[in-house]
Amino acid sequence: MSTPVLATTAGREGWEAIVADPAGAVIASDFDGTLSPLVEDPSRSRAADGALDALARLARSVGQVAIVTGRPALVATELSGVTGHAGLGQLVVLGHYGLERWEAATGAVTSDPVPAGVAVAREQLPAVLAAAGWADAFVEDKESSLAVHTRRLADPAGALEALRQPLTELAESVELRLEPGNLVLELRPPGIDKGVAIRRLVESTGARSVLYAGDDLGDLAAFRALSEARADGLFAVLVAARSSGAAELVEAADIVVDDSAGVVTVLTALSDAIAARG
Numbered sequence: 001m002s003t004p005v006l007a008t009t010a011g012r013e014g015w016e017a018i019v020a021d022p023a024g025a026v027i028a029s030d031f032d033g034t035l036s037p038l039v040e041d042p043s044r045s046r047a048a049d050g051a052l053d054a055l056a057r058l059a060r061s062v063g064q065v066a067i068v069t070g071r072p073a074l075v076a077t078e079l080s081g082v083t084g085h086a087g088l089g090q091l092v093v094l095g096h097y098g099l100e101r102w103e104a105a106t107g108a109v110t111s112d113p114v115p116a117g118v119a120v121a122r123e124q125l126p127a128v129l130a131a132a133g134w135a136d137a138f139v140e141d142k143e144s145s146l147a148v149h150t151r152r153l154a155d156p157a158g159a160l161e162a163l164r165q166p167l168t169e170l171a172e173s174v175e176l177r178l179e180p181g182n183l184v185l186e187l188r189p190p191g192i193d194k195g196v197a198i199r200r201l202v203e204s205t206g207a208r209s210v211l212y213a214g215d216d217l218g219d220l221a222a223f224r225a226l227s228e229a230r231a232d233g234l235f236a237v238l239v240a241a242r243s244s245g246a247a248e249l250v251e252a253a254d255i256v257v258d259d260s261a262g263v264v265t266v267l268t269a270l271s272d273a274i275a276a277r278g
């Protein structure tokens, strides 16, 4: 498979660094919209065809393969099907934007503490949704956070805009953070995001290079953290899938693909390039 179009010098250098020194590389990807096609019902998300095989093939040569997701770590492992998948025995899943860490090697999840505000928000949320006129919005209760989805409402974009301010106020009143995403508004713990998560992973692995793939606004923090880390000598390749239409993410990317199938193509091309270098 040929090398994908690398739009930037930093991206080309990052790709070359991974190919030349795969043992020093972390390959990390978001789940929804990046490794999995977007679907209406979040409980029906599944890894795209070939995604796990592509990760497993990379895992043979790179230092670390990881999924970095807004989902609870165990939900992401179950939906993605990574548990027990051949070749993914060293995978790490950073769930809840990095609040949780699951390791395939042990099957154990560790988590930072969940702030009390989540329980208060859970109680108050139905009344806030009703007052905004969107009592039927789907609430995905993720235990450590609450995601309000508008995708299945009559006016998904209108509902998202109508709910943004009241949910911001609710989040602030209980010391949570409002995380906007693709037709979703999440109330979640502050102090952690995918930027913090990927920095921790780079530090703990001693990585010299990273490829990170994402599609939504929540992935911007990882893109920013890795862009900044380039100044300290880290090589990075930033891959954006257009799935969620996050323009800022696409603008900041070194490689842009349409969807999760495109992400699989990039991962496969990278493992081909590593294999060709021998």
Ligand SMILES: O=P(O)(O)OC[C@H]1O[C@H](O[C@H]2O[C@H](CO)[C@@H](O)[C@H](O)[C@H]2O)[C@H](O)[C@@H](O)[C@@H]1O
Residues within 6 Å of the ligand: 030, 031, 032, 033, 037, 038, 039, 040, 041, 042, 045, 068, 069, 070, 071, 140, 142, 147, 149, 151, 181, 182, 183, 184, 186, 216, 218
């Ligand atoms: O960090 P991610 O793995 O991308 O998770 C972010 C949120 O993704 C999920 O919602 C998105 O995907 C759904 C399934 O395709 C889709 O229906 C929804 O509209 C998208 O926003 C998930 O449900 C959230 O909990 C995640 O935080």
